[in-house]
Amino acid sequence: MSAREPFRIGAIETAAGARKDLRIKVSEQTHAGPLHIPVTVVHGARRGPTLFVTSTIHGDELNGIEVIRQLRHAIDPGRLRGTLLLVAIANPVSFVLQQRGLPDGRDLNRCFPGRRRGTIGSEIAHDLFQKIILRCDAGVDLHTAGRGRSNLPHVRADMKSPRVRRLAKAFGAAIVIDMPGEKGSLRREGARARIPVITVEAGEALRFEPAAIDMALNGLLNLLSAWKMIPDRRRGARRTLVFHRHVWLRARRGGILVMTISPGDVVRKGQPLGFSSRPLGTRQIDIAAPFDSLVVSAATIPTVLPGSAICHLLPLNGEKPSIVRKYLKGYRGRG
Secondary structure, three states: OOOOOOEEEOOEEEOOOEEEEEEEEEEEOOOOOEEEEEEEEEEOOEEEEEEEEEEOOOOOOOHHHHHHHHHHHHOOOOOOEEEEEEEOOOOHHHHHHOOOOOOOOOOHHHOOOOOOOOOHHHHHHHHHHHHOHHHOOEEEEEEOOOOOEEEEEEEEEOOOOHHHHHHHHHHOOOEEEEOOOOOOOHHHHHHHOOOOEEEEEEEOOOOOOHHHHHHHHHHHHHHHHHOOOOOOOOOOOOOOEEEOOOEEEEOOOOEEEEEOOOOOOEEOOOOEEEEEEOOOOOEEEEEEOOOOEEEEEEEOOOEEOOOOEEEEEEEOOOOOHHHHHHHHOOOOOOO
């Protein structure tokens, strides 16, 4: 049997059965120095699929960095089938600034597949797509909620695609929201290039949260096991709840927000979710659930403007609230 060839990115090679940390130049910084994206290549000793894992496309979404660090140390390249491409900080510009978007106000996750000569977002997206994404058979993109909100850990996937559906099932999450992704997002543009991608949403911005990190790491190990890239160790959810609708509730008026529910709560139609009031305490508006639903995201900042997103609900699709509540009671991803 012939030896497996090294994995090459540019002029840098990673031998079979080895792990290498490298940096990819994607653009330049304001001081004219190079802008690099750190990448870890884990090139298995034996042939198999190539999978990418990206994190921090939004610069303040940090949980994925720790997920990738732990995954890097958990995988023995000598026993791995296939190759892992791990991108812990996909957006170094926004990461340094500790903000979601780029300095020009653009969202990197609306810039894919990118352009070689364009905005800073287009250039980062282009090099990520050409040098990493298109080299892979599938991928997982790690995210958290935007600043000021918290997400119950879940997967977002286009369940109409058989390849994406298999990927989501292999990950083994308890909750999947069926949605194709926005134009210019890594998930949607990956699918257009025939590379199935799922998004993992877990926790809050600017924090490391052990429960959210554990859920995402466990899912990635499930996926690697299902694809026979590592020895079997699957610990997926007892059942996956797939939601085909999702609804954002938004503030009707500005003021002080008091939420009485949290991500992971199962609520009945008409149940209070919280209220908004004037700063001196005059009660303004009660917020109630418009239908039986699972709370997948809720605001954590108690000040709102008209139109602010305050709660993300998943209609229960006919499931009994008591059954869903019982099922989620032991959900490991809930902090």
